[in-house]
Amino acid sequence: MKYLVGSVAALLALPLVALGQNLRFAAGSCAELRTPEREAIFARIEEKKPSFFFWLGDNTYYTAEEWNDSTLMVKNWERRLSSPPLASMMKSVPQRAIWDDHDFGPNDADSTYALRGVSARIFSSIFADTPFNLAKYGDLRWSERRGAVHFIALDDRTHRGPIGTQVLGKGQLEWLSLELEQNRDARVVFVAVGSQVLNLAESFENMVRYPKERLELLDRCARFPGRVVFLTGDRHHGEVEELQHREKRFIEVCSSPLTSKVFPPRSPETEENTTIVGKPINQEHFAVITVTQQQLFVEYFNTKGETIVNVAYEL
16 A cells, blocks of 8 residues: 655656556535635536546535425525536536435434435435436435446435444345445445444444444455445545455545535544544545556545545555
8 A cells, every 4th residue: 555645746656557547536525505715626626527426425514494394405405506616517527426414404314304205305316317216225325337346325314223223224234235246246346325434433423333233334345355445424524544354454535525614533533543544634625536457546635626645555
């Protein structure tokens, strides 16, 4: 692994194979509608010309008034999408998405949220190109194969119970295993979920607060022969995590926020999160992930489109 900080020169120092664009996509989360200066990040994303942009949750923020009224929820999205840089990016770049609490319903919402079905229909209509099958599953899970790379997107809200119980639910975990088995020939599988998976510090809504289900999730993913990379958001700072589990080396790319307020990690998380690679990214940003024949390359960019951090892994 290479951990390279803050310069385009570092990117140029990588072997040329890392620059091959077999698959290159951008990702980010936490996109509250803010000032024109903050919204300019979407123009920087568009300039990178990714194959698609992957929204990792909290793609808009409902207010207390809005999450109890479907008409107001739709109007919220109309305002969110009226941002000129965002509208341009969504027109020119294909979109894929998962959700988290703020674009699902109330803060930290779970399966008791009364309008979860209505919210799901609204969300799936906004990101209509994402291959949801709401009628079949009753949630917003989806999967997609792109060459040697497979994407599995999990719904971390529809089945969520109280802390310590479940986030995904048994049915969704069984579906995950089936997806992994049917795509055993993939070289890389990206598993997207709103809440952090590898972070060992109990921070906000991350999966370590649901230890039994988290262990089952990791066990199922550990059976996959290729590389497994978790894509997460939520945290209002960015991180790369690594964790060894049952002889499997997992990677997690957490990208947050795009436009929302930054919240750097605090003690005791700063001492307890032993899976983090390098330092957290405490500024607005987005990630660009490139998969080539030989490497997985992760690059974080700031609001000016400048490199913050590079991480490269051999495949």
